[in-house]
Amino acid sequence: MFWLKTRIIEGEGSLKALSKEVRGYERVLILSSSSMKRHGFLSEAEDYVREAGAEVFSITGLPAEPSVETVEELLPKLREEFQPDLLVALGGGSVIDTAKALKVFYDAPELNFEEIAFIDRFSKPKPVPKLKTPLIAIPSTSGAGSEVSAASVLKKGDAKYNIVSPEIAPEVAILDPRLPRTMPREVARNSGLDVLVHGIEAYTTKAANPFSDAMAIKAIKTVYKWLPLSVKGDEEARAKVHYAATMAGIAFLNARLGLAHAMSHKAAWIGPHGLLNAIFIPYVMEFNAERSEYARKRYAEIARELGFKTTKDLIEVVRELNEMLGVPRLRDLVDEETFMAKLDEMAEKAYRDGLIAFNPVEPKPEEIRELYLKAFHGE
Incomplete structure (x- = not known):
């Protein structure tokens, strides 16, 4: 099965589509990252909302990591002060994830976070009921794919949990490469x-x-070709990678993700999510390819799409891209003593992560532990 709930508006200056999208709504709440305020995009978005005849409220300066605590702190404002009939998320994946969670508890105040959150793959959360407040997502970074996904990743204490429901997938995504x-x-x-x-x-x-x-192949080919230029600030490359991020989001909305993500979720305390994924993926690919003919076949197909031949070639290409872009080793991000103290807990939690069920191979906790160690030592 393949589905996509989100209508996608893309192109240079497409932020102006907001004035058309908010027509007919009365009270619009924009959740924005500080950088979007700093670069003037928040005030531009506010102007479009006013132009459409709606009242606009904004919340900025959200923490880098979406958390249950932040959502609980903001909810009274939504319920008592703003009472929006439309939500707009303007920022990176964390801003969009926070807006998704706010939508759930704003529309369904009777819900309890523990009841609906996926704590691990062995838990059975209650389904999220039908929600009424629409959400428009306007991503400012090119990675998370949260603008089309049906998941919100939230921290509670030291752990990360997922709310997963088609109800929280945004109604509209606006992809403005500016x-x-x-x-x-x-x-x-x-x-x-x-x-x-x-x-x-x-x-x-x-x-x-x-x-x-x-969608997955197009995203992979685009990133392989354009990311080195995007990192250097090339404008066309930034646009290409921005669209690729949404394509990859559509791919994993339908096909889900695997072991590298399960490992990076549980190692989130070490560094940025995308960076950890890049560090873990070559080790995960080797692990999967050694144990699964299906994985070997699929990796070889990706290799051929990029102009190479074998699974081994693909793993080498990914390692070379990491090196070219200056991706550090795990041991450059965390000292050995701290890492070793948390290793068993990370491996056990990664084994329980919901994404393990979709990986081509089901790893044992001790195999995940071994992969963490390999990544740490850069073997």
Whole structure:
């Protein structure tokens, strides 16, 4: 099965489509990252909303990581002060994920986070009921794919949980390439590598289908060709990678993701998500290819699309891209003592991650532990 709930508006200056999209609504709440305020895109968006005749409220300066605590803090404002009939998320994946979670608890105040969150693949959360407040997502970074996905990743305490429901997939995504051109070099690199891993993992899961494959391959080829230029700030390259991020989002919305993501979710305390994915993916590909003919076949197909031949070639190409872009080793990000102290817990939690069910191979906790160690030592 293949589905996509989100209508996608793309192109240079497409932020102005907001004035048409908000027509007919009365009270619009924009959740924005600080960088979008700083670069003037928030005030531009506010102007479009006013132009359409709606009242606009804005919340900026959200924390870098979406959390249940942030959502609980903001909810009274939504319910008592703003009472919006439309939500707009303007920023990176974390802003969009926060807006999705706010939508759930704003529309369904009787819900309890623990009831609907996926704590691990062995938990059975309650389904999210029908929600009424529409959400428009306007991504400013090119990686998470949250503008089309049906998931919101939230931290509670030290752990990350997922809310997964078609109800939280945005109704509209606006992809204006002017926004990601403001990304610092490192953010462009890390988020672009996240797109590559989304494409590779979505193409090789047990749930992949011909339609998700088309999106995944296009995203992989685009990132492989354009990411080095995007990191240097090339304007055309930034636009290409921005669209590729959404294509990869559509791919994993349908085909899901695999072991590299499960590992990076549980190692989130070490560094940025996209960077961790880039570090883990070559080790995960080797692991899958050694144990699964299906994985070997799929990796070889990706290799041929990029002009190479074998699974081995693809793993080498991914390693070379990491090197070219200056991706550090895991041991450059965390000291050995701290890492070793958390290793067993990470491996156990990664084993319980919901995405393991979609990986071409089901790993044992001790095999995941071994992969973390290999990545740490750069073997």
